[in-house]
Amino acid sequence: MSARAERYLAEIGITVYKRRGFVAEPERAPTAPAEPSPAARSAAEPLPAVETPQAWERLAAEVRSCTLCGLHKTRTQTVFGVGRRDAELLVIGEAPGADEDRQGEPFVGRAGQLLNAMLRAIGLPRSEVYIANILKCRPPGNRDPQPEEAGLCTPYLSRQIALVNPRAILAVGRISAQWLLQTDSPIGRLRGRVFQYGTSGTPLVVTYHPAYLLRSPLQKATAWTDLCMVRELLRKQA
Ligand code: URA
Numbered sequence: 001m002s003a004r005a006e007r008y009l010a011e012i013g014i015t016v017y018k019r020r021g022f023v024a025e026p027e028r029a030p031t032a033p034a035e036p037s038p039a040a041r042s043a044a045e046p047l048p049a050v051e052t053p054q055a056w057e058r059l060a061a062e063v064r065s066c067t068l069c070g071l072h073k074t075r076t077q078t079v080f081g082v083g084r085r086d087a088e089l090l091v092i093g094e095a096p097g098a099d100e101d102r103q104g105e106p107f108v109g110r111a112g113q114l115l116n117a118m119l120r121a122i123g124l125p126r127s128e129v130y131i132a133n134i135l136k137c138r139p140p141g142n143r144d145p146q147p148e149e150a151g152l153c154t155p156y157l158s159r160q161i162a163l164v165n166p167r168a169i170l171a172v173g174r175i176s177a178q179w180l181l182q183t184d185s186p187i188g189r190l191r192g193r194v195f196q197y198g199t200s201g202t203p204l205v206v207t208y209h210p211a212y213l214l215r216s217p218l219q220k221a222t223a224w225t226d227l228c229m230v231r232e233l234l235r236k237q238a
């Protein structure tokens with residue numbers, strides 16, 4: 001591991017212990033078939049990509065003026081997504097929180113700072129990835145998204161996925177992972193493996209939500225193995 005990666009890990013709160021013969025990272029990301037049935041797989045399955053600035057602008061405008069569910073009544077503003085439109089990695093979270101609702105950008109609060117540090121640790125600064133959420137509006141009181149809300153919002157995410165056309169998807173947190181994979185499996189069973197997402201079969205890795213990691217720092221080392229898996233996937237495809 002490079003000194004830089006060690007520095008970033010220290011910043012996140014992970015201490016690297018070096019032992020002879022100890023392999024800190026999986027050498028190859030294990031692959032596993034998606035657990036959910038193919039029929040249930042396509043919650044946010046991408047549409048064919050139309051990579052034009054106009055398509056992005058049209059989509060952003062639709063999201064800005066969306067009133068499909070009740071969340072438009074309580075939002076300050078919509079939170080569309082941020083980052084490189086041709087990113088190799090698409091990070092998908094759950095929904096905006098209070099900070100995101102105020103600033104109009106995903107993952108800008110404390111959890112966002114940790115997410116940024118985790119991404120930096122695998123050599124992907126925030127500016128190099130695309131970040132979006134299942135929901136584009138904040139659920140009041142930070143409650144979990146309701147399935148109807150996620151269902152109504154998902155076509156927007158599907159279009160973002162199609163436009164970015166990433167090499168890999170990182171689903172952060174239980175809600176994001178369960179919705180994208182259309183499963184009730186606990187996150188502990190979903191993380192640590194590679195799913196094939198949608199008709200394109202885009203590799204999808206699940207990891208813990210950074211807000212959870214802030215509450216449970218001992219799980220950071222586990223999340224680190226998920227991120228290493230993403231890094232390997234991207235390396236293999238380079
Ligand atoms: N948590 C999320 O899942 N998304 C955000 O944008 C912020 C916090």
